Amino acid sequence: MIFSKAALAAAAMMASSTVFARRCGTPGMTPDQVTSFNTLATKAMTKLTAVKANFQKAELQDVEEKVIKVYVHVLANGTKVEDGYLDESQIHEQISVLNADFSSAKLSFNLQNISYTIDKAWADGLEEYAFKSQLRRGDYSDLNLYFPLTLPDSLLGYSHFPVSLTQDRQDATSPKDIFLLDGVVIRSDTLPFGSYAPYNLGRTATHETGHWFGLDHTFGAGGCEGKGDMIADTPMEASPAYGCPVGRDSCPDQEGLDPIHNFMDYSDDGCMEEFTPLQKAYMHSAFETYRQNVAGP
Numbered sequence: 499m500i501f502s503k504a505a506l507a508a509a510a511m512m513a514s515s516t517v518f519a520r521r522c523g524t525p526g527m528t529p530d531q532v533t534s535f536n537t538l539a540t541k542a543m544t545k546l547t548a549v550k551a552n553f554q555k556a557e558l559q560d561v562e563e564k565v566i567k568v569y570v571h572v573l574a575n576g577t578k579v580e581d582g583y584l585d586e587s588q589i590h591e592q593i594s595v596l597n598a599d600f601s602s603a604k605l606s607f608n609l610q611n612i613s614y615t616i617d618k619a620w621a622d623g624l625e626e627y628a629f630k631s632q633l634r635r636g637d638y639s640d641l642n643l644y645f646p647l648t649l650p651d652s653l654l655g656y657s658h659f660p661v662s663l664t665q666d667r668q669d670a671t672s673p674k675d676i677f678l679l680d681g682v683v684i685r686s687d688t689l690p691f692g693s694y695a696p697y698n699l700g701r702t703a704t705h706e707t708g709h710w711f712g713l714d715h716t717f718g719a720g721g722c723e724g725k726g727d728m729i730a731d732t733p734m735e736a737s738p739a740y741g742c743p744v745g746r747d748s749c750p751d752q753e754g755l756d757p758i759h760n761f762m763d764y765s766d767d768g769c770m771e772e773f774t775p776l777q778k779a780y781m782h783s784a785f786e787t788y789r790q791n792v793a794g795p
């Protein structure tokens with residue numbers, strides 16, 4: 499059977515709008531954040547070996563491992579597994595996935611505590627400010643992970659980029675609100691052994707934690723001619739990758755195949771397996787700049 503181009507395009511659009519396609523709700527960067535990102539990404543290159551000789555094979559140099567304290571908050575609508583009341587073993591599995599995925603980036607995670615709240619609206623991922631201002635623990639250097647039963651708009655998760663809590667801001671958000679809203683929110687059925695296949699190996703937490711460290715999506719606005727993810731060793735791609743389209747090359751005029759195995763793309767959990775060297779270096783730079791030794795306001 500021969501499909502028309504229009505029919506194929508319509509089918510592709512339907513595939514990307516289905517409930518089962520990865521969707522991340524992390525808000526885009528402001529122009530200020532883009533400027534800071536580029537400055538920091540250039541500085542981060544000094545944390546890599548052999549940048550000029552062989553970027554892709556560069557490794558982190560003079561970077562100490564950072565251990566991130568983690569506070570987990572379960573938001574359920576009852577005390578059964580189907581109510582989102584996660585078993586502790588599943589949370590430990592999720593932390594193990596984070597530790598495995600970030601180990602080559604010299605970042606590790608140390609679970610401090612788990613809180614359980616039963617609240618119908620919070621379990622539906624509603625009232626973000628209310629649940630975070632009540633539950634957030636630790637400093638700006640500590641990672642709070644919120645696991646509601648589900649999220650609106652078929653989102654799998656969302657996060658907030660790190661920003662300076664002291665610099666003057668053009669948007670009206672106060673440092674206190676930035677601090678309270680900080681953290682990662684993901685649907686509880688995306689945890690390892692959750693029911694949201696093919697997004698149930700815990701990679702949504704990895705992806706959102708990548709945002710928490712400041713990384714953007716591998717597919718930037720503007721497609722092949724756009725700014726990409728502003729990371730020099732991530733190949734450009736025209737749009738998010740879904741599934742695991744090995745060999746995809748959506749920007750054939752630019753170097754490299756699409757970064758479909760990158761944690762910051764939209765591929766299936768089983769397809770995601772890496773950060774680039776500069777993404778790893780950038781996460782350290784952003785953490786040192788924005789989060790390290792920063793308490794709440």
Ligand SMILES: *[C@@H]1O[C@H](CO)[C@@H](O)[C@H](O)[C@H]1NC(C)=O
Binds near residue numbers: 575577580581
């Ligand atoms: C919680 O929500 C889920 C999904 O809507 C539903 O299946 C379950 O019965 C609810 N549990 C309670 C205790 O209301």
Ligand SMILES: *[C@@H]1O[C@H](CO)[C@@H](O)[C@H](O)[C@H]1NC(C)=O
Binds near residue numbers: 610612613614
């Ligand atoms: C863990 O969190 C719970 C609920 O917020 C709290 O009651 C408990 O004291 C905390 N435990 C530790 C060791 O921080």
Ligand SMILES: [Zn+2]
Binds near residue numbers: 523524706
């Ligand atoms: Zn994302």
